[in-house]
Amino acid sequence: MNEQRWIVVPAAGIGERMGGHTPKQYMMLGGSSILQITLSQLLQVPNVEGIVVVLSADDSLWPTVNAGNDRRVHTTIGGQTRAESVSAGLTFVLSQCNPDTWVFVHDAARPLIQLSDVQRLSDAVYNSGAMGGILATPVQDTLKQASEYYGIERTVNRAELWQAQTPQLFRAGELANAMNKAIEEDKKTAEALDHQISNDNQPAPLTDEASAMERQGHEPLLVEALQPNFKITRPVDLTIANALLGAQRS
Ligand code: CTP
Numbered sequence: 525m526n527e528q529r530w531i532v533v534p535a536a537g538i539g540e541r542m543g544g545h546t547p548k549q550y551m552m553l554g555g556s557s558i559l560q561i562t563l564s565q566l567l568q569v570p571n572v573e574g575i576v577v578v579l580s581a582d583d584s585l586w587p588t589v590n591a592g593n594d595r596r597v598h599t600t601i602g603g604q605t606r607a608e609s610v611s612a613g614l615t616f617v618l619s620q621c622n623p624d625t626w627v628f629v630h631d632a633a634r635p636l637i638q639l640s641d642v643q644r645l646s647d648a649v650y651n652s653g654a655m656g657g658i659l660a661t662p663v664q665d666t667l668k669q670a671s672e673y674y675g676i677e678r679t680v681n682r683a684e685l686w687q688a689q690t691p692q693l694f695r696a697g698e699l700a701n702a703m704n705k706a707i708e709e710d711k712k713t714a715e716a717l718d719h720q721i722s723n724d725n726q727p728a729p730l731t732d733e734a735s736a737m738e739r740q741g742h743e744p745l746l747v748e749a750l751q752p753n754f755k756i757t758r759p760v761d762l763t764i765a766n767a768l769l770g771a772q773r774s
């Protein structure tokens with residue numbers, strides 16, 4: 525498929541779980557920032573017309589990212605939540621191309637992404653005719669449901685459970701509509717809870733793009749990632765990512 529695609533890279537988070545003064549996307553791995561490593565991988569994806577990096581309003585470190593000099597790389601300002609940041613990125617994409625354009629959304633905090641897995645995702649989505657899909661891995665460990673006091677309430681069957689990753693691939697217009705609807709829905713639910721109106725039918729959490737599409741009744745494709753592609757979240761992840769990047773380079 526030779527169609528032009530776009531990529532939205534949410535990079536407006538504060539990295540609370542990582543701690544430290546620098547947001548994690550600007551922490552260094554082997555001489556480059558995590559955001560620089562992620563972007564240099566994404567710039568090699570075939571047929572990418574543009575990449576929009578979503579930054580926080582008070583970001584002062586973006587000028588240090590060399591990938592920003594590539595003419596395909598643009599920036600826009602994000603929001604309070606990841607979903608709002610992705611929505612801002614999609615607004616930018618839709619100002620540049622038509623709503624049927626395929627767009628990958630990929631976390632700045634996943635610098636280990638390999639082109640072979642991006643290719644697996646797009647091949648699977650295009651060949652299946654699915655409306656979209658995501659990279660993911662089947663859950664490997666035994667899963668426990670915790671009680672309120674961190675006792676084990678029960679063991680959860682993991683056979684049908686997958687861990688979602690990014691990139692997630694959808695058509696720009698459909699994804700923007702689904703995300704914006706879900707964001708509005710969640711605002712209303714939060715207001716209702718503020719007013720103590722109970723709601724037993726709470727929608728699934730909006731922590732990725734697929735969840736917004738699921739709420740619209742779609743069934744995005746799960747495509748297994750074969751290479752490590754974890755999200756850098758806590759300090760120990762920096763150590764593991766450093767070792768893996770070193771191994772990839774040698
Ligand atoms: N992100 C974003 N806008 C937000 C929150 C998150 O663009 N308001 C981005 C992050 O920069 C990151 C990706 O979404 O690249 C995945 O989010 P996460 O790993 O949760 O990053 P943070 O929110 O920065 O980390 P934490 O939740 O620990 O604060």
Ligand code: MG
Pocket residue numbers: 537606
């Ligand atoms: Mg977060």
